[in-house]
Structure formats: structure tokens, C-alpha cells
Amino acid sequence: MTVKVSHITHIDNLISILTQGCLWSDHKRIELGLVNQNIGYSHIKQRRLVRPVNVATGGTIGQYVPFNFCPRSVMLFVIHKGHDDYQGGQERVLHLISDIDTIRLTNDNCFFTDIHADLDYAEQIDDFTRINELDLERIINERYWSDFKEEKQAEFLAFESVAWHTIRQIGVKTQAVAEEVSVLLQAVQHKPEVIVRPKWYC
Template identity: 30%
Template sequence: MATDVSRPGATLIMHFTHIDNLPAILAAGRLFPDNVVGTRLATNVGAADIKASRRDRIITCQPGGVVADYVPFYFAERSPMMYRIACEHRDGKTGCYPDGDDPLVYLVSTVERVHEARLSWVASDGNCAHHLTNFSRSLDELAELVDWPLMRERIWKNLPDDQDRIRRRMAEFLVHREFPLDLLVGYAVRTSQRAAQLRCVLQTAGIIDPYVRVRPNWYYGYKRKGAEE
């Protein structure tokens, strides 16, 4: 278990989306929040119930609004949201996005790049839809707001003596209104095949030498039950 409780020097933030959404995102040159994105998404991986709750959840500090007015990033890979996506694929759950986490691409930036660009942002200490979650727009408060040791843990499930781990693991960095893609530091995918596909998409958009890395440990990669190996 990590013993360093401090915020990392360069604080990675991660937004994931289906690879089919990348052409439209790259054409726009930015990410948009759920309240604005509309039909721009070719493949929507988000759960309808979660999206609805985020449209109602008020941000309690400036610049205000609701969670769905912000572009969301996580502070850690293998989020509970990605776990839900992977499990729904594994179990063949009906009425849900069916294809699991393999086609998802991480768009990676840092807190520092967003802050230096003077964009409006808000951070949460956990799941933004939860009533216990607190918000802050202070860079100095991030050290105490986010549970950094938990962000470094591979296993984040609730424990008998700590029933709040899942909520805290879902801490977010929310960028108001839009996120320009020139603030990205790179992309991550699960397999080398996805990396080749992603490089082709990026190069078609005019990004000649993209920083793409294969990070299988950022994914769950569950196979559909009953599927042949």
C-alpha cells in the first residue's frame, strides 16, 4: 500500500472515450461536456442513469452549474466506471453499451497544464453524483481533497473498515465548458492492435507523430462469458 499521501508533482488526469468518437473529437479540436456534446458521439458508453444524475448534481463552488456542464477526468486508471463497463460486457447485460473496455481510449493530460492554461476547473473528492462528495477549485487544496494513496491502489473495493473507498476512487477533475486537445500529453490504449488503429485515426486528422502508449494494466479486458478464447 502506498505511504506517500502527497499529490504527485505532475498530476495525470484521464478522460476515456470510444475510439469511434475520436474523428469528431479531433475535428472539433476539443472535448465537450455531456450537456453540450449532443449527437457528436458516435458511440456513447455512459450509463443513462448516471448521466441523468450528473445533470442534476449542483457544483457547490465557482463557476457553478451542474456536473454535466464540465468535461470529466479521473485521477486514476481502472476507474469504477470502467469496471462497470467491463462487467456489463462480460455478463452480456442487455440495454447497456455492449463492447466492453477494449475499444476505449484514454486521453491524458495533467492538472498543471489545465491550470496554467487558465481554464476554469473544479475537483471533487469522490463520485460527483454522491451527496457526500465535496468540490474545490483550489490547487492548494488538492493535496487534502483527493485520496492519493487510494489513487495508486490497484484494488479499490470497499473494505469492512472503510465503506467509502469506491466513492473516493471516483474523484474527478472537471473542466468547465470545453477542453482543448492541445492540452493533452498523450493517449493510451489496451493493445498494440488498438494502438495501430488509433495512430491511423490521429494521422488522418493531421497528427503525424502522436504519443500513443499501450497500457493493458489500465484496463480490465474481461471477455464475454461463454466466448471462445
Template identity: 40%
Template sequence: MVVPANPKIYHIVHVDRLPSIIAGGALWCDGRVIRQGAEGTTIGMSDIKRRRLEELTLENSHPELFVGECVPFYFCPRSVMLFLIHMRNHELAYKGGQGPIVHLEADLYEAVEWAEEHDKRWAFTLSNAGSYYFEDRCSLDDLEEINWDAVRALDWRGGLKEGKQAEFLVENHFPWRLVRRIGVHSERVYRQVLNLLPDDGHRPTVEIKNDWYY
């Protein structure tokens, strides 16, 4: 598969989690959030979060590192997970829909450079890192193994679902200052995010991105 010239990565959070991210200067892995607590709404499936923390490791790349001890990103907006949130899937405790969810966009190569400079392990998976059968890699030379057609697909039926859920994972935390853009669903959330950003700190570009949502 042809790797994009400048691949981006996307982390999704409820907008009310932004104040704690900004105050702490970082996005934190689920392991730390659960141990220490964090203000704001938790999204995602609790049983899969537990599995990522207690059972699943990056077997090929860092076999002693649990998936849940990493900050996860997708390689695209409008993820399969966001669809489940939009549909208010019965397995989700969160039932608020996609409206309050924001996309935090960063640059993949910049993320890898930061991780290596700060001795943070990183990897990417070829499918959902919450499943029992994903494959992981930790070399940028292997990016072509990602199904980029699936990642880019807006309609991921017909066998594209697994490839679309490929993840980038970085150990422990990811710096807020590397978030380059925030994509939101509506004017209301756009204004909410602008009001949350510090006047004298890092202020990513904020855009209403309807095509990043269902």
C-alpha cells in the same frame, strides 16, 4: 495525503469518438454533446448523465455550474467506471467491453493553467461527482484532501471505492492539444488510433497500456 509531484488526469472515450474530438479540436461536456450531437459511441450510465446535467452542481466551488456542463477526468487510469464497462454492467446501454475504450491523459497543472487563462471554471471532487454527496474544491492548495492512496489503488475494495472516483472537472470543453498521451488496450486499437491522428496536427503519444485495464 501526499500529492503526486506531477499529477495526471484521464478521460475515457470509445475509440470511435476520436474523429469528432480531433475534428472539433476539443473534448466537449455531456451537455453540449447531448444538445448538438456527436459522432461515436456514448459510454456511461444515462440516468447518472441526466442527474449530472439537471440536478448536481459544484455546490462549494461554482454553485450555478452543473456537473454535466463540465468535461470530467479521473486522477487515474483503470477507473471504477472502466471496471463497470469491462463487466458489461446491466445499467450501461453500452455493452462492448473495455477493449475499444481509450484513455486520454493530460497534465493537471497544465489543464488548470489553460482553464484560468481562458476564463473556464474548474474544480475537483473528493469522490464520484455523479453522486448526491460529493464535496468539491477549486484550489490547488486543497489537492491533499484527495485520497491519493485510493486513487493509486489497484484493488479498491475495503472503503477505497469512493476516493478512487475523485474527478477533475473543467467547464464546457477541453482542448485536444492538451492531450499528451493516449493509452490503449491492444495492438489493434493502437493501430486504429494511429490511423485516426492527423498527419499535420496534434499527435499525442500512443501506447499500449495493459496495466490501465482490467
């Protein structure tokens, strides 16, 4: 079974991603001094920069590129509501879609968690024969998640970088944003399919 994963980012970050040829972890992006339009909680990002990883190649969570196992993530709902670190809404947020097999072909140091990776009691797992332990259909892809918020936030994490050519699709909310993305993609050889998926948003 091919397990799809989704990384959300602001469209303003796409040029940098295309120029770099990859998605960098927060740790590496800071090290390189790259400008980034943050859409997440800054305090959680800071915590992830020091929270240890005990599997894969070790390090900290902030040294890994995070993906959710579903579009329309809990964080996207938070972005919709607005928070202290970002008030820009969902309109210009992109879903960068790949799958764990494709990413692992170019990155040997990956793992996944059973719940939000930042939680103290999250299990870190680099044995991918256990991926079926995640309930993708009934919990993670469920539209209404108040009863299993933590489980819906299970993560797939890849050490340091994820190559741009592993991204298969770019999901957007509107046709207008799709057209903006398509223009930006003209500058690069690898052009993922751009798909308009308003149901992936609140």
C-alpha cells in the same frame, strides 16, 4: 507535483474529438447535436446534467468535462462487466491523459471532488492548494479498491471543454487499437504519444 488525469472514451468518438479540436462536456455535446458512442450509465449522465455545481463557474456537473485521477477506473471495471447501456467491453476504450496544470492553463473554471462527483455528499473544491488532500498513491491508484470505491472515483472537472492540445498521451489496451489511433491522428497537427498499457484494463 504534476497530477495526471485520465478521461475515458470509445475510439469511435475520436474522429469527432479531433474534428472539434476539443473534448466537449455532455451538455455542450448535446447542444451541438454531436453523435457519441456512450460507454457510461445513461441515467447517471442524465442526473449529472441537472446536479448543481457550487464552485468554479457554477452550472451543473454535466457542463464539465470529467477526468479521473487514475487509469483503470471503477467505471472501466463496470464497462468490463457490461451494463444495460453498453455491452462492448474494454477493448476499444481509450484513456486520454493530461494533467491538471496543463488543462488549467487553458481553462480557468475547474474544480475537483473528493469522491464520485455525482454523490450528494461529494465535496466540490476549486482551491487547488488542497489537491494534496487526495490520497493518490494509497487509495486512488490502488489496484484493489473494494474498501474505498467512492474515494477512488474522485474527479477533476473542467468547464465546457478541454482543448485537444492539452492531451499528452493516449493509453490503449492492445497494439491493434494503438495502430488504429495512430492512423486517425495523421489528420491532425497535435499527436499525443500512443501507449499500450494492458495493465490499465481488467
